Amino acid sequence: MASSQLYNSLLSSSLLMKSHSTSAVHHHIPKLVIKCNATPSTVNTISPPPSTTKFSAKYVPFNSISTNTPTTEFYSLNEIVYRSHAGGLLDIQHDMEALKQLDGEYWKTLFDSRIGTTKWPYGSGVWSKKEWVLPEIDNDDIVSAFEGNSNLFWAERFGKKFLQMNDLWVKHCGISHTGSFKDLGMTVLVSQVNRLRKMNVPLVGVGCASTGDTSAALSAYCAAANIPSIVFLPANKISMAQLVQPIANGAFVLSIDTDFDGCMKLIREVTAELPIYLANSLNSLRLEGQKTAAIEILQQFDWKVPDWVIVPGGNLGNIYAFYKGFRMCQELALVDRIPRLVCAQAANANPLYLYYKSGWKEFTPLKASTTFASAIQIGDPVSIDRAVYALKNSNGIVGEATEEELMDAMALADSTGMFICPHTGVALTALIKLRNSGIIGPTDKTVVVSTAHGLKFTQSKIDYHSREIKDITCKYANPPVQVKAEFGSVMDVLKKYLSNTRLH
DSSP, X not given: OOHXXXXXXXXXXXXXXXXXXXXXXXXXXXXXXXOOSSOOOOOOXXXXXXXXXXXXEEEEEHHHHHTTOOOSOOBOTTSOOOBOTXXXXXXXXXXXXXXXXXXXXHHHHHHHHHTTOOSTTTTSTTGGGGGGTOTTSOGGGOBOOOOOXXXXXXXXXXXXXXXXXXXXXXXXXTSSTTSBTHHHHHHHHHHHHHHHHHTTOOOOEEEEEOSSHHXXXXXXXHHHHTXXXXXXXXXXXXXXXXXXXXXXXXXXXXXXXXXXXHHHHXXXXXXXXXXXXXXXXXXXXXXXXXXXXXXXXXXXXXXXXXXXXXXXXXXXXXXXXXXXXXXXXXXXXXOSOOOEEEEEEEGGGOHHHHHHHTTSOOOOOOOOOOOSOGGGOOSSOTTHXXXXXXXXXXXXXXXXXXXXXXXXXXXXXXXXXXXXXXXXXXXXXXXXXXXHTTSSOTTOOEEEEEOBBGGGGHHXXXXXXXXXXXXOOOTTOOOOXXXXXXXXXXXXXXXXXXXXXXXX
């Protein structure tokens, strides 16, 4: 079938489906209290922003922001556009003058007053900051699953035992609806698609290339809004736990014999020809949701700024999103500084690290090798320019982790009560190296961002603790002990174990 015929066929399907695609997902949700290191204080009752204050946002070329150059090129968020006229990235620019009409203390109190409430949609960690995300969307168009509000975990034992640190925190962004931080961005993107379809924009569905978590988030939010989702996955390169999520949520899944970069190339070509909305982080809508994790960290520290925030990096949108969230809080006077950012990459997929080590002389994409941190197995990241801008403007650092280092770090973290993903192992490796070199001090308040739930990567943990990973020692493996079903045999192994164990 010719592409024009296929387009018309899909468009006809879109019109048939449209009457079923306009319901927002409203739920009464249980109250959730964000955990923090300070005693919760009573949140003052505060009125919403006055109706006379109009907030707005638009797409502008990212280059105009990174170079601080005025531009006459901009687009409405209701337009379907992913690149500037020159082919560069776009960014969402808010009307900062309108936001500044309300002072920093107002915004802090407003955001704090919405945490975990059941008033739609403000109980969401993302939509509690609606005025800073999608200010013009109608609440009825929002598709939300109460994402965000994730635990900021005091990694006391890990920090004290392995790093001599007392102020180490892990932001568990994987404790979310689909088990990854991707929910934060996808609620924004799918909500905007929901709005566009109500406006009769001819979109038949939403598509993405994915290494796992993006497809899970996309399929879940699209299913909630009755919007078709199309997923391009690299064959045999993601965990079964990740693969089953889009399948279970009813996505149309294509398993393609290539890597993520190949899938990304194909989805961009397809969305240029068909009325399918692109959901990858090339789309700057995603970053508006992801930046709220940075704001949430500040909330959880009672608006005190940490010294360091360490983020795993693959396609590199997330490191910029964190920078953007912190920077907005500084610009709008909620805080007076931003933390230093660290982007951590797997050594098998480390184009940003190599660029950083060269002194930012020349970026060279590469063919990523297989890594246990499969979600960041990306050799030609879309958001490279965004990441470099974020790192340069936060006095940032780029670190890397070998396969053995990231798996050992994951095992050490798990041994202290966490259950993290390999990508968090990459970030923890970067922390360990920076701490050992003295760059991060023993009293520095440091946050490691955990991007996905460890339950998605159980096979890698099984292989590690079974010592079945080639070329890796697995020195912290903890395999089960085989023992006969006899009292004497059980007592023998228990006595041997207890004689070598100091109880604390």
